[in-house]
Amino acid sequence: MTRFILVLACLGLAACTQPGGQATAPAQPSADPTSAAYFQSSVGDRVLFPVNEATLSPAARGTLEAQARWLIDNPSYRALIEGHADEQGTREYNLALGARRAAAVQEFLVARGVADGRVETVTFGKERPLAICSDESCYARNRRAVTVVATGGAGV
Amino acid sequence: MWRALITALATLGLALPALAQEPGQGQGRGPLRIEITEGVTEPVPIAVPDFLTEDPQLAEFAAKIAGVVRADLAGSGLFRPIPATAFISPITSLDSPVEYRDWQAINAQALLTGKVLAKGDQLSVQFRLFDIFAEAPLGEGLQFTASENSWRRLAHKLADAVYSRITGEGGYFDSRVVFVAESGPKDARDKRLAIMDYDGANLSYLTQPGDLVLAPRISADGARVVYTSYATGRPRVTLMETDTLQTRLIEDPSGAMSFSPRFTPDGKGVLYSYASRGNTDLYQLDLTSGKRTRLTQAPSIETAPSFAPDGSRIVFESDRSGSQQLYVMQADGSDIQRISFGPGQYGSPVWSPKGDLIAFTKQHRGRFHIGVMRPDGSEERLLTASFLDEGPSWAPNGRVLMFTRETPGPAGGAQLFTVDITGRNLRPVPVFGAASDPAWSPLLE
Incomplete structure (x- = not known):
C-alpha cells in the first residue's frame, strides 16, 4: 500500500488537523481553488454526526455536495475519509461507528459522481479526538468524518 | 519474551x-x-x-x-x-x-x-x-x-x-498482563504494546514508540499476542510471537479494516471484527490453514467477540436492536440470542475462564460501569462506576477483573484497576505511566 502523501496547509483561525486529528499551526489562506488547503478551508473538509449515529444532516449533505463537485473538478486528487467518534463509548464500538460514518460520506460522494476508486475510508474510533474537553461542546466536534484530499500515486 | x-x-x-x-x-x-x-x-x-x-x-x-x-x-x-x-x-x-x-x-x-x-x-x-x-x-x-x-x-x-x-479457588498472582502503555497529549496519544507482571513489576515494551495499538489479547499458552495496530495507517489485526516479537497481519484484503481480535480457547484461531463498506461483522480465522469464516451477516455493528472457555458459544455486542446490547450465539454463528435487557448500553463482553460469568462494560446516564452477569443474562450486577470504565479482562481464576479507567478533561488519562466479582477491593494497578486495555494471561507454567 502506497503511503498517503499529504500536502497540508491550514487556514484561518484556530488549529486545523492532519490525519488522525493532530493539531498543526495555522497557515496562510490559499487562494488557489485547486489546492488541498482551499478544499479544507473553503469547501469544508468535515461533517458532524449525532451521538451513536452515522446519518447525514442537511448541513452535512450541503458540505458533501460541495466536496463532490470539487473532487470532480480536481480529478488528480484522491480522498481519504477519516471516521471519528467521541469518547463516550467503548473502544471497539467506536471503531465500528467511525467506519460507519466514513462509509456514509464515501457512499454520498460516490453517489454524486466521484469515482469509487478515488475514495478510501479509515476509522480512528475515539483514538484521535480533535477537541479534548469532556463535555458536549467537544464531543460534538469529535463526532466527525474528515475528508483528506491529496494528489498521490496509483493507490492509497 | x-x-x-x-x-x-x-x-x-x-x-x-x-x-x-x-x-x-x-x-x-x-x-x-x-x-x-x-x-x-x-x-x-x-x-x-x-x-x-x-x-x-x-x-x-x-x-x-x-x-x-x-x-x-x-x-x-x-x-x-x-x-x-x-x-x-x-x-x-x-x-x-x-x-x-x-x-x-x-x-x-x-x-x-x-x-x-x-x-x-x-x-x-x-x-x-x-x-x-x-x-x-x-x-x-x-x-x-x-x-x-x-x-x-x-x-x-x-x-x-x-x-x-x-x-478453594485457583490463584492468579503468577501471571502477566499485556496492555497498552500510553503517553503524549489526548489528541495525539502514543500507544505502545507492553507486558508486565500482574502487579506492575517487570514491565517491558513489545512495540516501538510512535505506535497506535489497541486492545491486545494473549493466547492461552502466552506465546502469542493479537492486537489492533495502525502501523499500515489503518486498523489491522496483528499477531505477535512474544519470544521473537515478530509480527504479521492476519487479514489482508486491500483497504481492509479489522479490529477487536481475541483468540479461540485452543489458541489456533482468532475471532475478530472486519469492517467493509461501513458494516462491521464477526469473522474467525484459522491460523493454521488461513481459512476465514464469516460468523455474522447483518447490516448492524457486530463486534467484541469472546468465546466461552469450552469453545461452544461466543458472546459479542451488536446494535441490531438500535442500541449496543450483548448477544450469545453458537460457535458457528447460529442461534443468536440477546442476553442484556437492562437500561443503557452494553459492550466489550468477556467470558470468564471458569465459564460461569460474562463481564462487560455498561454505559448508562453518562456513567460507565464494569459489570458481570450469568451467560443467560441473569443476575446482572455492576461492580464499578466512573466517568469512563471499560474493557474488563479476567484474572486466571475468574474471580478478579482488571479494566481501564479514564479520567475526564484535557488532562485526563487512563489507568488500570482491579476489582473482584463481588464489587469489593477496587484498587489501582501500580503501572509506570498511563495504561489501558489490559489482557490478563492465564497462570504461567
Whole structure:
C-alpha cells in the first residue's frame, strides 16, 4: 500500500488537523481553488454526526455536495475519509461507528459522481479526538468524518 | 519474551498431614476457609514472618520474597498481613513446633513460614502454612525452585498456593498482563504494546514508540499476542510471537479494516471484527490453514467477540436492536440470542475462564460501569462506576477483573484497576505511566 502523501496547509483561525486529528499551526489562506488547503478551508473538509449515529444532516449533505463537485473538478486528487467518534463509548464500538460514518460520506460522494476508486475510508474510533474537553461542546466536534484530499500515486 | 524458567515442584521430605482437620475439630470450628463469592468484608489476618535462610547472601531474597507474598495476599483484599512488630514468638526453624497460642494471642488466623536456599544457581523456597485456631497445618509443606532473577515468580507461586488452600479457588498472582502503555497529549496519544507482571513489576515494551495499538489479547499458552495496530495507517489485526516479537497481519484484503481480535480457547484461531463498506461483522480465522469464516451477516455493528472457555458459544455486542446490547450465539454463528435487557448500553463482553460469568462494560446516564452477569443474562450486577470504565479482562481464576479507567478533561488519562466479582477491593494497578486495555494471561507454567 502506497503511503498517503499529504500536502497540508491550514487556514484561518484556530488549529486545523492532519490525519488522525493532530493539531498543526495555522497557515496562510490559499487562494488557489485547486489546492488541498482551499478544499479544507473553503469547501469544508468535515461533517458532524449525532451521538451513536452515522446519518447525514442537511448541513452535512450541503458540505458533501460541495466536496463532490470539487473532487470532480480536481480529478488528480484522491480522498481519504477519516471516521471519528467521541469518547463516550467503548473502544471497539467506536471503531465500528467511525467506519460507519466514513462509509456514509464515501457512499454520498460516490453517489454524486466521484469515482469509487478515488475514495478510501479509515476509522480512528475515539483514538484521535480533535477537541479534548469532556463535555458536549467537544464531543460534538469529535463526532466527525474528515475528508483528506491529496494528489498521490496509483493507490492509497 | 517469557523468561525461561525452571520451576520444579516437590513436596518436602517431612511427612505433614494434609488438610487433616474435620469440621468441628480444633476449637469447635472447621478449617480456615474464605468463600470468595459471598463477598468478604473482613480480610483474614495472616502472619508472614520474613523467611528463614542459613545463607547470609540469601537474606535479602528471604525478606523480599516474603514481602511480595504479603503484597499479593493483601492486594487480593482477602488477607491482612499482621505487622511483624506484633509477633510474640519468632520463627527460628521450619521444623520446630508452632507456638499456636502465641499466634492466637495476636489473632493471626493463618501463619506462613518459609525458608530460602540456594540450589546451584537456582533459588528454592520451602514453606508451610498453618491454620492457627485449628492448630494444624493447612496442606503439606511445599518447595518451589526457580532461577534467581525469577525470585518474584517464586513469591507469586507461593502466594497462589496460600490463596488456593484457603479459598478453594485457583490463584492468579503468577501471571502477566499485556496492555497498552500510553503517553503524549489526548489528541495525539502514543500507544505502545507492553507486558508486565500482574502487579506492575517487570514491565517491558513489545512495540516501538510512535505506535497506535489497541486492545491486545494473549493466547492461552502466552506465546502469542493479537492486537489492533495502525502501523499500515489503518486498523489491522496483528499477531505477535512474544519470544521473537515478530509480527504479521492476519487479514489482508486491500483497504481492509479489522479490529477487536481475541483468540479461540485452543489458541489456533482468532475471532475478530472486519469492517467493509461501513458494516462491521464477526469473522474467525484459522491460523493454521488461513481459512476465514464469516460468523455474522447483518447490516448492524457486530463486534467484541469472546468465546466461552469450552469453545461452544461466543458472546459479542451488536446494535441490531438500535442500541449496543450483548448477544450469545453458537460457535458457528447460529442461534443468536440477546442476553442484556437492562437500561443503557452494553459492550466489550468477556467470558470468564471458569465459564460461569460474562463481564462487560455498561454505559448508562453518562456513567460507565464494569459489570458481570450469568451467560443467560441473569443476575446482572455492576461492580464499578466512573466517568469512563471499560474493557474488563479476567484474572486466571475468574474471580478478579482488571479494566481501564479514564479520567475526564484535557488532562485526563487512563489507568488500570482491579476489582473482584463481588464489587469489593477496587484498587489501582501500580503501572509506570498511563495504561489501558489490559489482557490478563492465564497462570504461567
